[in-house]
Amino acid sequence: MxxxxxxxxxxxxxxxxxxxxxxxxxxxxxxxxxxxxxxxxxxxxxxxxxxxxxxxxxxxxxxxxxxxxxxxxxxxxxxxxxxxxxxxxxxxxxxxxxxxxHAHAGMAAMYAAGAANLPFGLLRGYIGTDLTKHNGRIKFIDCPFTGEKLAAVPAHRPDxxxxxxxxxxxxxxxxxxxxxxxxxxxxxxxxxxxxxxxxxxxxxxxxxxxxxxxxxxxxxxxxxxxxxxxxxxxxxxxxxxxxxxxxxxxxxxxxxxxxxxxxxxxxxxxxxxxxxxxxxxxxxxx
Amino acid sequence: MALQYTSDEMMTIAAARKIRNGAPLFVGIGLPSAAANLARQTHAPDTILIYESGTIGAKPTVLPLSIGDGELSETADAVVSIPEMFSYWLQGGRIALGFLGAAQIDKYANINSTVIGGTYQRPKVRLPGAGGAQEIAASCGEVLITLRHNKRAFVETLDFLTSGGYFEGGDSRAKLNLPGKGPTAVITDLGILTPDPVTKELTLTSVHPGVTVEQVVAETGWPLKVAPHVDTTPEPTEKELAVLRDLNERTARAHAGQQ
CATH class of the missing domain: 3.40.1080.10 (Glutaconate Coenzyme A-transferase)
Incomplete structure (x- = not known):
């Protein structure tokens, strides 16, 4: 309030x-x-x-x-x-x-996930780049419908x-x-x-x-x-x-x-x- | 009498000429922004400038210093939030052309804007990082890259792969299933490189007036592939030069004038 x-x-x-x-x-x-x-x-x-x-x-x-x-x-x-x-x-x-x-698209997805009270954000991103080698919080999952590989990043939940x-x-x-x-x-x-x-x-x-x-x-x-x-x-x-x-x-x-x-x-x-x-x-x- | 111009002016003008009128264009700050605005004020007045700040259809009169300067949103057709920009517009496949700069590039047009030298944890030079570049490189219909040509920038092996071009060449980009087709031209202050249709290796296809093929080879950090016939880039026209200089002067005045 x-x-x-x-x-x-x-x-x-x-x-x-x-x-x-x-x-x-x-x-x-x-x-x-x-x-x-x-x-x-x-x-x-x-x-x-x-x-x-x-x-x-x-x-x-x-x-x-x-x-x-x-x-x-x-x-x-x-x-x-x-x-x-x-x-x-x-x-x-x-x-x-x-x-x-991260990259911008990933950060935007992390905030949006936080606002939506979801555990992670989902995007088509990061694929093939070196950021994934140095940031263990970027993961990949397979789309349950199409099998496409997509990036998952944890929600931002600032204090x-x-x-x-x-x-x-x-x-x-x-x-x-x-x-x-x-x-x-x-x-x-x-x-x-x-x-x-x-x-x-x-x-x-x-x-x-x-x-x-x-x-x-x-x-x-x-x-x-x-x-x-x-x-x-x-x-x-x-x-x-x-x-x-x-x-x-x-x-x-x-x-x-x-x-x-x-x-x-x-x-x-x-x-x-x-x-x-x-x-x-x-x-x-x- | 021949026109006098600098190699940077030639680079910006050659880059601007690659922009098709009417295409939605995702613009990086710096050299890409100068080329995009030159194009809009010369042969491509209907180019739709999109900056990652969420400004769609921006029509600035001076070059913005940041990608979110006030003039971009005041002149835009639409201003959207950042999550919307990246998800609906870029990832949504709405943007035909992306235009990027880089600190380093390799022979498959992969680019680095993250770290130079040392290790990732303890680099010699820490650069700003990816920003929007990696998704621009992945998702725009095609990509143009512009940067100055020298051995520090054109390297055999990147210190860090920030944004993907053709990865290891051949069909390696296609295998990753990225939506966009990748970089179609690299425009430098010496000439223009385009990817080989099969191997995807960058190939020198044009040199700017007064530049020799040997000079470009010498400034490239890998054995540069040269096309059987290398064109000479047409010289800047009087109009192109006048518009670019006017744009740069107005920009310098605008940025210095604010107290």
Whole structure:
């Protein structure tokens, strides 16, 4: 049942050390503000799931919050590598990281299976590829009707899913539009959920067939204006491509990453202060 | 007077020419996206651009930096969820052509976008991984691949097989029962390779203007098969170059301008 809270309280309550956490968003509506708060509260030993871990997962990994990552494409879209993910995989910094790697179609099927309360997702995929040699959770089964060989992947059941959306109403019904990714499935597959929104309004004015998560399937709802920056919220602000490019420099070495995080994330009390801190020197940086 | 152009421009233009007007096209980010958008703004205005973010029929005016930039969904005919994208549209067999980039490719057009060097657990370079590529390679009607041509990329043995082309050649793809027929052309900054109809080994069938067959052989990490007659790729036209440069300039301005 939805309750409207402050983001810091929501993270304190719903994200626990050792949890399986999915912060979803497919290039759009990425829950950055919530990710920052997980770093501020120094959560530890998290298993983080995401189809497209990007800069926010780089921040979590470099800050030592993550024990294991489950993903299908880990990069800075259009820019290049995630340097903190690479440093953890290649050199164990700041901690060794366990990797469970899939393809997008497999991850989508895993979330859909979780939402449907099925034990596994089924797809025509992975056949003949090397991922199957390194990920024991990808199995193959024979179709009982045709005999066709199909891939089976276990359902995602996160302890907590965190997403960002455009609007909620005062009851906690959540509305999102544009590229909606796998967020609905990720929330329905999870035990607990946190939804940050651009604004809380009296009336969602949602057209029929809109993507609405009813108040009784979501947990914490928090208003965080601009909370998807540097990704975007359609109808509110555009993707800040310049920041994604800038992140390449900030994250390239451990020292510049750490000092940037200390100053702009750990040194600020919330997302509003973070935005002010960034504005102080245009785009942050070294 | 001959037109001046770079080898990257030639690659993008040669890749764009492979796109048939009106075909639903699953577009990877980077080089494939540049070629697809060039095609849409030149000879193939009705190309249906599909990005894995769920945007079907996107009509961007600048190249997206990510596969889910706002302009893609604002201009799309339909925006669907990710599970729907991969199950109903890609796996459903709706997409005629897939267009991929790669870090490494082998002689049977299998590609690697996962790890380079070392072992899988402890690679020298960790790349982003499969994303949508392996199901695009398996399920699209056919696949085009574009990447720069050098020995680091064109290797005898892949460090990791992310997405399947023709596997071990011959009928090995057919035996795996994948829905799509596989890669039909590899377009590089030096020329164009196409699979042999029987062995499926990539064969040099065209070199770009000013490039020699010997040069392409020297930049390939296996003994490259060369067609008995190698064509020369037609030079870029003035229009192709003008549209591509305009697209790149608008893109650079748009991505730098956001603060």
């Amino acid at each position: 939805a309750h409207i809270t402050q983001l810091s309280d929501a993270i304190r309550d719903a994200v626990r050390d050792g949890d399986i956490v999915a912060l979803e968003g497919f290039t759009h509506l990425i829950p950055y503000a919530a990710g920052h708060e997980i770093v501020r509260q120094a959560k530890r030993d998290l298993t983080v799931i995401r189809m497209t871990p990007d800069v926010i997962y780089d921040m979590l990994i470099g800050s030592g919050c993550v024990k294991k990552i489950v993903f299908s494409w880990g990069g800075n879209p259009g820019v290049g590598s995630l340097h903190r993910l690479r440093d953890a995989v290649e050199k164990d910094w700041p901690l060794p990281i366990e990797v469970e790697e 907590v899913t965190v997403i960002h959306a455009q609007k909620a109403d005062r009851k906690g019904n959540v509305l999102m539009w544009g590229v909606v990714g796998v967020q609905k499935e990720a929330v329905l597959a999870a035990k607990r959920s946190i939804v940050t929104v651009e604004e809380i309004v009296d009336d969602l004015q949602a057209p029929p067939n809109a993507v609405v998560l009813p108040y009784w399937v979501v947990g914490h709802v928090c208003e965080v204006k601009g909370g998807a920056f540097p990704s975007y919220a359609q109808g509110y602000y555009a993707r800040n491509n310049a920041f994604y490019k800038k992140w390449d420099d900030i994250s390239k070495d451990r020292e510049s990453f750490t000092s940037w995080m200390d100053k702009h994330i750990k040194g600020t009390k919330d997302f509003a202060e973070f935005k002010l801190s960034l504005a102080g020197q245009t785009l942050g940086g070294k």
